[in-house]
Amino acid sequence: MAARLxxxxxxxxxxxxxxxxxxxxxxxxxxxxxxxxxxxxxVDRDPVSAAETVKxxxxxxxxxxxxxxxxxxxxxxxxxxxxxxxxxxxxxxLHNNVGISVAGGDASPTEITEAAFDRIMxxxxxxxxxxxxxxxxxxREQKSGAIVNISSMAAxxxxxxxTYKASKAAMIAYTRQLAILNAPYGIRANVxxxxxxxxxxxxxxxxxxxxxxxxxxxxxxxxxVPLRQKQGTAWDIAYAALYLASDEAGFVTGAVLxxxxxxxxxxx
Numbered sequence: 001m002a003a004r005l006x007x008x009x010x011x012x013x014x015x016x017x018x019x020x021x022x023x024x025x026x027x028x029x030x031x032x033x034x035x036x037x038x039x040x041x042x043v044d045r046d047p048v049s050a051a052e053t054v055k056x057x058x059x060x061x062x063x064x065x066x067x068x069x070x071x072x073x074x075x076x077x078x079x080x081x082x083x084x085x086x087x088x089x090x091x092x093x094l095h096n097n098v099g100i101s102v103a104g105g106d107a108s109p110t111e112i113t114e115a116a117f118d119r120i121m122x123x124x125x126x127x128x129x130x131x132x133x134x135x136x137x138x139x140r141e142q143k144s145g146a147i148v149n150i151s152s153m154a155a156x157x158x159x160x161x162x163t164y165k166a167s168k169a170a171m172i173a174y175t176r177q178l179a180i181l182n183a184p185y186g187i188r189a190n191v192x193x194x195x196x197x198x199x200x201x202x203x204x205x206x207x208x209x210x211x212x213x214x215x216x217x218x219x220x221x222x223x224x225v226p227l228r229q230k231q232g233t234a235w236d237i238a239y240a241a242l243y244l245a246s247d248e249a250g251f252v253t254g255a256v257l258x259x260x261x262x263x264x265x266x267x268x
Contacts, residue, residue: 004246006037009088011080013071013131014097014150015042016049020204021214025150025194026097027053028234029241034062036242038093041084043069071098071127081134093245094135095148096128099201101164102209109162117163124167125174132178140185147189148244149175150237153260155193168193172256179254188253190244195260196221198231227261 010033017024026044034040034057042057042064044050050066057064067083069076084091100106100123105116128149139145155169171191178189196202198218207214221231240259243249258264 003037004242004248005033005093008038008092008245009041009084009090010038010093010095010245011041011043011084011091011131011135012095012097013043013069013077013080013127014099015040015053015066016044016046017053017199018103018201018205020200022198022200023234024199024201025197025234025237026095027056028238029095029097030064031057031060031062032235032238032242033093033095033245034064035060036246038245039088040064041080041087042066043080045070071131072122074130077127077131078134081131081138085138090142091135091138091145092142093146093148094131094139095150095241095245096131097150098127099124099150099152099164099168101161103201103205104163106161106163108160112162120163121167124164125170128171129174136182136187139187140182143186145185145187146245146249147175147178147187148241149189149191151175151191151193151256153193153195153258153264157264176254176256183253188244188249190249190252190255190257192237192240192244193256193258193260193264194232194237195258195263196225196231197233197237199234202231224263225261226263226266230261232259232261 012030014026015030047068054064054066104120151171152168159165175191207217
Protein backbone atom coordinates (compact mmCIF):
# COMPACT_ATOMS: atom_id res chain seq x y z
CA MET A 1 0.00 0.00 0.00
CA ALA A 2 1.45 3.33 -1.10
CA ALA A 3 -1.16 5.30 0.90
CA ARG A 4 -1.64 7.85 -1.85
CA LEU A 5 -4.93 8.90 -0.25
CA UNK A 6 -3.84 8.63 3.37
CA UNK A 7 -5.95 10.82 5.63
CA UNK A 8 -8.48 11.61 2.90
CA UNK A 9 -12.22 11.03 2.86
CA UNK A 10 -13.93 9.95 -0.37
CA UNK A 11 -17.54 9.63 -1.43
CA UNK A 12 -17.97 7.17 -4.31
CA UNK A 13 -21.42 7.43 -5.89
CA UNK A 14 -22.11 4.25 -7.80
CA UNK A 15 -19.93 2.09 -5.55
CA UNK A 16 -22.03 -1.01 -6.17
CA UNK A 17 -22.39 -2.67 -9.53
CA UNK A 18 -24.76 -4.26 -12.00
CA UNK A 19 -25.37 -8.02 -11.92
CA UNK A 20 -22.93 -10.03 -13.98
CA UNK A 21 -19.43 -11.38 -14.30
CA UNK A 22 -16.40 -9.60 -12.88
CA UNK A 23 -16.17 -6.19 -11.25
CA UNK A 24 -17.65 -2.80 -12.04
CA UNK A 25 -15.77 0.48 -12.22
CA UNK A 26 -17.35 1.98 -9.11
CA UNK A 27 -16.62 -1.00 -6.88
CA UNK A 28 -13.02 -1.25 -8.06
CA UNK A 29 -12.49 2.47 -7.48
CA UNK A 30 -13.97 2.37 -3.99
CA UNK A 31 -11.75 -0.59 -3.12
CA UNK A 32 -8.62 1.03 -4.52
CA UNK A 33 -9.28 4.32 -2.75
CA UNK A 34 -9.56 2.40 0.53
CA UNK A 35 -6.42 0.40 -0.18
CA UNK A 36 -4.61 3.70 -0.64
CA UNK A 37 -5.69 4.97 2.75
CA UNK A 38 -8.98 6.80 2.18
CA UNK A 39 -12.08 6.44 4.29
CA UNK A 40 -14.81 5.64 1.76
CA UNK A 41 -18.52 6.39 1.84
CA UNK A 42 -19.83 3.83 -0.65
CA VAL A 43 -23.10 5.10 -2.09
CA ASP A 44 -25.38 3.18 -4.42
CA ARG A 45 -29.03 2.87 -5.35
CA ASP A 46 -28.76 -0.82 -4.41
CA PRO A 47 -27.94 -0.99 -0.68
CA VAL A 48 -27.08 -4.68 -0.90
CA SER A 49 -24.51 -4.06 -3.61
CA ALA A 50 -23.04 -1.13 -1.69
CA ALA A 51 -22.78 -3.33 1.39
CA GLU A 52 -20.96 -5.98 -0.65
CA THR A 53 -18.40 -3.37 -1.67
CA VAL A 54 -17.92 -2.31 1.94
CA LYS A 55 -17.52 -5.92 3.02
CA UNK A 56 -14.71 -6.35 0.50
CA UNK A 57 -13.03 -3.15 1.69
CA UNK A 58 -13.28 -4.02 5.37
CA UNK A 59 -12.08 -7.53 4.64
CA UNK A 60 -8.84 -5.97 3.41
CA UNK A 61 -8.52 -3.81 6.51
CA UNK A 62 -9.93 -0.64 4.98
CA UNK A 63 -12.50 1.79 6.33
CA UNK A 64 -15.84 2.21 4.60
CA UNK A 65 -19.54 2.74 5.20
CA UNK A 66 -22.38 1.83 2.87
CA UNK A 67 -25.31 4.14 2.17
CA UNK A 68 -28.26 4.01 -0.16
CA UNK A 69 -29.08 6.90 -2.49
CA UNK A 70 -30.98 7.34 -5.72
CA UNK A 71 -29.20 9.98 -7.82
CA UNK A 72 -32.56 11.19 -9.10
CA UNK A 73 -33.38 12.35 -5.56
CA UNK A 74 -31.68 15.56 -4.44
CA UNK A 75 -32.68 15.05 -0.82
CA UNK A 76 -30.86 11.72 -0.72
CA UNK A 77 -27.69 13.05 -2.35
CA UNK A 78 -27.66 16.03 0.02
CA UNK A 79 -28.02 13.70 2.99
CA UNK A 80 -25.19 11.43 1.86
CA UNK A 81 -22.78 14.38 1.70
CA UNK A 82 -23.96 15.45 5.15
CA UNK A 83 -23.49 11.89 6.44
CA UNK A 84 -19.91 11.89 5.19
CA UNK A 85 -19.04 15.13 6.95
CA UNK A 86 -20.84 14.06 10.13
CA UNK A 87 -18.84 10.83 10.30
CA UNK A 88 -15.39 11.94 9.21
CA UNK A 89 -15.38 15.72 9.40
CA UNK A 90 -14.45 16.48 5.80
CA UNK A 91 -14.82 15.55 2.13
CA UNK A 92 -11.68 15.35 0.01
CA UNK A 93 -12.79 13.34 -3.02
CA LEU A 94 -16.13 13.08 -4.81
CA HIS A 95 -16.22 10.36 -7.44
CA ASN A 96 -19.31 10.23 -9.66
CA ASN A 97 -19.63 6.87 -11.36
CA VAL A 98 -23.32 6.47 -12.24
CA GLY A 99 -24.62 5.99 -15.76
CA ILE A 100 -27.22 4.08 -17.75
CA SER A 101 -27.90 3.60 -21.45
CA VAL A 102 -29.44 0.40 -22.77
CA ALA A 103 -31.00 -0.39 -19.41
CA GLY A 104 -32.73 2.99 -19.46
CA GLY A 105 -34.30 2.49 -22.87
CA ASP A 106 -31.77 4.47 -24.89
CA ALA A 107 -32.24 4.40 -28.65
CA SER A 108 -31.25 6.03 -31.93
CA PRO A 109 -32.10 9.68 -32.68
CA THR A 110 -35.22 8.60 -34.62
CA GLU A 111 -36.42 6.07 -32.05
CA ILE A 112 -35.70 7.65 -28.67
CA THR A 113 -38.73 8.24 -26.45
CA GLU A 114 -39.27 11.30 -24.31
CA ALA A 115 -39.49 9.19 -21.16
CA ALA A 116 -36.22 7.36 -21.86
CA PHE A 117 -34.40 10.57 -22.73
CA ASP A 118 -35.53 12.27 -19.53
CA ARG A 119 -34.70 9.24 -17.38
CA ILE A 120 -31.18 8.79 -18.74
CA MET A 121 -30.30 12.48 -18.63
CA UNK A 122 -31.57 12.69 -15.06
CA UNK A 123 -29.43 9.77 -13.93
CA UNK A 124 -26.32 10.45 -16.00
CA UNK A 125 -26.04 14.22 -15.82
CA UNK A 126 -28.42 15.80 -13.34
CA UNK A 127 -27.38 13.36 -10.61
CA UNK A 128 -23.76 14.49 -10.94
CA UNK A 129 -24.69 18.18 -11.02
CA UNK A 130 -26.72 17.80 -7.82
CA UNK A 131 -24.07 15.75 -6.02
CA UNK A 132 -21.51 18.42 -6.82
CA UNK A 133 -23.94 21.15 -5.75
CA UNK A 134 -23.89 19.78 -2.21
CA UNK A 135 -20.23 18.72 -2.11
CA UNK A 136 -18.80 22.02 -3.32
CA UNK A 137 -19.67 24.11 -0.24
CA UNK A 138 -17.81 21.60 1.94
CA UNK A 139 -14.77 21.63 -0.32
CA ARG A 140 -14.83 25.41 -0.68
CA GLU A 141 -14.82 25.78 3.08
CA GLN A 142 -11.81 23.43 3.25
CA LYS A 143 -10.10 25.24 0.36
CA SER A 144 -9.37 21.85 -1.17
CA GLY A 145 -10.99 18.88 -2.87
CA ALA A 146 -10.96 16.70 -5.95
CA ILE A 147 -13.95 15.81 -8.11
CA VAL A 148 -13.51 12.91 -10.51
CA ASN A 149 -16.35 12.34 -12.96
CA ILE A 150 -16.90 9.48 -15.36
CA SER A 151 -17.88 10.32 -18.92
CA SER A 152 -17.31 7.89 -21.81
CA MET A 153 -15.52 7.61 -25.13
CA ALA A 154 -19.06 7.50 -26.50
CA ALA A 155 -19.03 11.28 -26.03
CA UNK A 156 -16.57 11.73 -28.88
CA UNK A 157 -16.73 8.45 -30.77
CA UNK A 158 -19.32 6.87 -33.05
CA UNK A 159 -22.14 5.69 -30.78
CA UNK A 160 -25.61 4.58 -31.88
CA UNK A 161 -27.79 5.72 -28.95
CA UNK A 162 -28.55 9.37 -28.53
CA THR A 163 -29.06 10.01 -24.83
CA TYR A 164 -25.98 8.31 -23.42
CA LYS A 165 -23.83 10.16 -25.92
CA ALA A 166 -25.48 13.51 -25.19
CA SER A 167 -25.24 13.09 -21.43
CA LYS A 168 -21.61 12.00 -21.49
CA ALA A 169 -20.61 14.81 -23.85
CA ALA A 170 -22.30 17.26 -21.48
CA MET A 171 -20.33 15.70 -18.62
CA ILE A 172 -17.08 16.87 -20.22
CA ALA A 173 -18.30 20.46 -20.57
CA TYR A 174 -19.71 20.45 -17.05
CA THR A 175 -16.48 19.13 -15.51
CA ARG A 176 -14.41 21.78 -17.25
CA GLN A 177 -16.83 24.42 -15.95
CA LEU A 178 -16.38 23.01 -12.44
CA ALA A 179 -12.62 23.20 -12.87
CA ILE A 180 -12.44 26.86 -13.83
CA LEU A 181 -15.11 28.12 -11.44
CA ASN A 182 -13.64 26.32 -8.44
CA ALA A 183 -9.91 26.72 -9.07
CA PRO A 184 -9.79 29.78 -6.76
CA TYR A 185 -10.97 27.53 -3.93
CA GLY A 186 -8.25 24.94 -4.49
CA ILE A 187 -10.74 22.43 -5.87
CA ARG A 188 -9.80 20.31 -8.86
CA ALA A 189 -12.25 18.66 -11.27
CA ASN A 190 -11.33 16.13 -13.93
CA VAL A 191 -13.17 13.65 -16.10
CA UNK A 192 -12.32 10.13 -17.28
CA UNK A 193 -13.48 8.74 -20.63
CA UNK A 194 -13.60 4.94 -20.41
CA UNK A 195 -13.44 3.09 -23.68
CA UNK A 196 -14.58 -0.49 -24.13
CA UNK A 197 -14.48 -2.02 -20.66
CA UNK A 198 -15.18 -5.60 -19.61
CA UNK A 199 -17.60 -4.85 -16.78
CA UNK A 200 -21.03 -6.19 -15.83
CA UNK A 201 -22.77 -2.99 -16.92
CA UNK A 202 -21.02 -2.82 -20.28
CA UNK A 203 -21.07 -6.47 -21.28
CA UNK A 204 -23.66 -8.40 -19.29
CA UNK A 205 -26.32 -5.71 -19.63
CA UNK A 206 -25.92 -5.72 -23.41
CA UNK A 207 -25.98 -9.49 -23.57
CA UNK A 208 -29.27 -9.58 -21.66
CA UNK A 209 -30.81 -6.70 -23.62
CA UNK A 210 -30.08 -8.20 -27.04
CA UNK A 211 -30.44 -11.90 -26.25
CA UNK A 212 -26.78 -12.72 -26.87
CA UNK A 213 -24.18 -14.62 -24.90
CA UNK A 214 -21.73 -12.71 -22.76
CA UNK A 215 -18.86 -14.40 -24.61
CA UNK A 216 -20.07 -13.15 -27.99
CA UNK A 217 -20.53 -9.59 -26.78
CA UNK A 218 -17.12 -9.57 -25.10
CA UNK A 219 -15.36 -10.99 -28.17
CA UNK A 220 -16.97 -8.39 -30.44
CA UNK A 221 -15.84 -5.59 -28.15
CA UNK A 222 -12.32 -7.05 -27.70
CA UNK A 223 -11.78 -6.98 -31.46
CA UNK A 224 -12.32 -3.20 -31.57
CA VAL A 225 -9.54 -2.36 -29.09
CA PRO A 226 -6.12 -1.55 -30.61
CA LEU A 227 -4.10 -2.33 -27.49
CA ARG A 228 -3.78 -6.11 -27.19
CA GLN A 229 -7.21 -6.59 -28.82
CA LYS A 230 -8.64 -6.75 -25.33
CA GLN A 231 -11.07 -4.57 -23.40
CA GLY A 232 -9.97 -2.74 -20.32
CA THR A 233 -11.03 -3.71 -16.83
CA ALA A 234 -12.53 -1.85 -13.91
CA TRP A 235 -9.05 -1.58 -12.39
CA ASP A 236 -7.86 0.48 -15.36
CA ILE A 237 -10.52 3.05 -14.54
CA ALA A 238 -9.84 2.81 -10.81
CA TYR A 239 -6.14 3.59 -11.20
CA ALA A 240 -6.92 6.57 -13.44
CA ALA A 241 -9.36 7.84 -10.80
CA LEU A 242 -6.79 7.27 -8.07
CA TYR A 243 -4.25 9.45 -9.86
CA LEU A 244 -6.73 12.26 -10.41
CA ALA A 245 -7.93 12.07 -6.80
CA SER A 246 -4.42 12.05 -5.33
CA ASP A 247 -2.02 14.88 -4.59
CA GLU A 248 0.12 13.61 -7.47
CA ALA A 249 -2.40 15.36 -9.72
CA GLY A 250 -2.30 18.52 -7.62
CA PHE A 251 -1.73 20.76 -10.68
CA VAL A 252 -4.18 18.89 -12.92
CA THR A 253 -7.69 20.27 -13.35
CA GLY A 254 -10.07 20.36 -16.28
CA ALA A 255 -8.35 17.32 -17.79
CA VAL A 256 -10.22 14.93 -20.07
CA LEU A 257 -8.50 11.56 -19.75
CA UNK A 258 -9.26 8.74 -22.22
CA UNK A 259 -8.74 5.24 -20.84
CA UNK A 260 -9.50 3.33 -24.00
CA UNK A 261 -6.62 1.15 -25.18
CA UNK A 262 -5.82 3.57 -27.99
CA UNK A 263 -9.23 3.57 -29.65
CA UNK A 264 -9.37 7.37 -29.73
CA UNK A 265 -6.14 7.46 -31.75
CA UNK A 266 -7.77 5.88 -34.79
CA UNK A 267 -8.45 8.24 -37.67
CA UNK A 268 -10.60 7.31 -40.65
